[in-house]
Amino acid sequence: MKIIHIVKIAGTFAENKDVARDVRLKNIMPAVKDGKEIILDFEGVTGATQSFIHALVSDVMRKYGTDCLDLIGFKNCSPIVKEIVITVTEYMQES
Amino acid sequence: MKIHLSFGDYLRNFESFLQSFDPSEPDKLEISTHDKWISVHPVVLTMIAALGHRVGPDNIKIDAITAASGHYLARMRLFEVLKKDSPYTIAEHESAGKFIPLTQIRTQEEQTKFITEMIPLLHLEPTQADAIKYMVGELVRNVLEHSLSKDGAFVAAQYYPKANMVRLGICDAGVGIWKTIHHSWPARTDIDAIKLALTPGITGTTKREGGTETNAGAGLFFIKSMAMVARDYFVVYSGTALYKLTKRDKRTKGFPRLRANPSNDRHAETNSAPNFPGTLVGIDISLDQTLELTTLLSVIRNAYTEALKERKKIKYKRPRFM
Numbered sequence: 001m002k003i004i005h006i007v008k009i010a011g012t013f014a015e016n017k018d019v020a021r022d023v024r025l026k027n028i029m030p031a032v033k034d035g036k037e038i039i040l041d042f043e044g045v046t047g048a049t050q051s052f053i054h055a056l057v058s059d060v061m062r063k064y065g066t067d068c069l070d071l072i073g074f075k076n077c078s079p080i081v082k083e084i085v086i087t088v089t090e091y092m093q094e095s
Numbered sequence: 096m097k098i099h100l101s102f103g104d105y106l107r108n109f110e111s112f113l114q115s116f117d118p119s120e121p122d123k124l125e126i127s128t129h130d131k132w133i134s135v136h137p138v139v140l141t142m143i144a145a146l147g148h149r150v151g152p153d154n155i156k157i158d159a160i161t162a163a164s165g166h167y168l169a170r171m172r173l174f175e176v177l178k179k180d181s182p183y184t185i186a187e188h189e190s191a192g193k194f195i196p197l198t199q200i201r202t203q204e205e206q207t208k209f210i211t212e213m214i215p216l217l218h219l220e221p222t223q224a225d226a227i228k229y230m231v232g233e234l235v236r237n238v239l240e241h242s243l244s245k246d247g248a249f250v251a252a253q254y255y256p257k258a259n260m261v262r263l264g265i266c267d268a269g270v271g272i273w274k275t276i277h278h279s280w281p282a283r284t285d286i287d288a289i290k291l292a293l294t295p296g297i298t299g300t301t302k303r304e305g306g307t308e309t310n311a312g313a314g315l316f317f318i319k320s321m322a323m324v325a326r327d328y329f330v331v332y333s334g335t336a337l338y339k340l341t342k343r344d345k346r347t348k349g350f351p352r353l354r355a356n357p358s359n360d361r362h363a364e365t366n367s368a369p370n371f372p373g374t375l376v377g378i379d380i381s382l383d384q385t386l387e388l389t390t391l392l393s394v395i396r397n398a399y400t401e402a403l404k405e406r407k408k409i410k411y412k413r414p415r416f417m
Contacts, residue, residue: 011207011211012211013210013211013228013232015206015207015210015228015232015233015236016203016206016207017203017236017309018203021308021309024308046221046225047225047228047229047388049229049232049233049236049314050233050311050313050314050317051232051233051236051309051310051311051313051314052232054306054309054310054311054313055308055309058306058308058311059308062308079387079389080225080388080389080392082389083388083389083392083393083396084392086396087392087395087396087399087400088311090396090400091296091311091313091396091399091400091403094400094403094404094407095296095304095306095403095407
């Protein structure tokens with residue numbers, strides 16, 4: 001199981017979509033493809049933009065379906081981050 | 096181009112300010128000011144900065160400033176950003192006010208640095224800072240991704256203690272919203288393009304509703320909704336179009352209904368404003384009204400997913416009963 005510490009790469013307010021894309025391509029996609037669990041640890045991240053979370057997970061959901069959420073764990077999310085993660089994962093299931 | 100700075104050039108009166116903007120002769124910029132007093136929204140300064148960078152310092156003419164409050168322009172670094180000699184000397188200690196002076200952001204790295212450093216400048220509480228960081232993060236990234244402006248975004252903000260409000264402006268002199276949107280969506284006019292950009296699930300990067308792996312078409316809808324809930328002014332100006340969210344009735348109990356179609360919001364619009372080559376977004380953020388971002392996001396999430404459901408329903412093909 002791989003753990004990605006978001007604060008180390010995106011800072012305390014996660015808004016850099018380029019960083020999110022890199023995490024998706026280099027870590028999340030390969031893990032989900034191999035059926036392995038990956039933890040996105042948001043400890044120390046106070047907030048995030050919807051664009052950041054979208055760039056992080058939307059394409060994984062589009063390619064692997066909603067079951068990929070069984071393999072991706074969102075750990076230590078602040079209330080704001082939690083709300084944005086719910087938003088993105090919800091609308092991805094609607095679109 | 097000509098711009099006149101007066102007093103009361105705020106979002107409430109933005110249409111009046113635009114009457115003083117003359118976009119003819121786009122290779123030069125002349126700035127004049129009211130003889131007694133200058134009082135402008137930071138977004139006006141971002142607009143001048145964006146246009147000034149487009150024409151270059153040699154083609155900018157600033158008339159002699161006689162207004163007593165003229166030093167405000169220097170404090171906001173207007174002369175510095177335009178690379179023009181300032182008629183004012185600002186002592187170092189004077190910069191410690193509650194404002195973010197004009198800042199040019201050309202890269203994602205500059206954006207991240209700006210977001211990290213801006214909150215201490217405004218002296219805000221963490222809960223108040225969240226919404227502002229969120230807005231700047233989304234709006235500046237829009238400029239960097241979609242505007243195709245080599246000069247990037249110009250940002251400025253000011254805290255107004257009497258109103259307990261932060262006024263924020265972001266502007267670029269890039270291709271404008273119509274050019275970004277019309278490749279994928281049927282925008283006949285600039286105002287059509289702005290309204291499409293404000294609609295949930297629509298982004299200029301794809302014809303597919305719900306967006307791509309990097310764009311959901313949610314950013315502007317979220318920010319407009321945050322302004323709507325907080326009863327704040329929100330202005331988008333691009334090309335010849337101006338869309339201004341006006342204050343909703345304060346007697347509304349609870350949360351206002353967040354509408355997917357920006358035409359249904361209480362707003363003012365025109366498609367015959369002076370042609371502005373780029374995109375400007377101005378927002379007033381009332382700190383008295385601002386709810387915790389978590390609460391706001393929860394309400395907006397429900398509105399957003401409902402809007403997507405509704406749009407999906409509209410697209411369902413109906414069976415033909417015989």
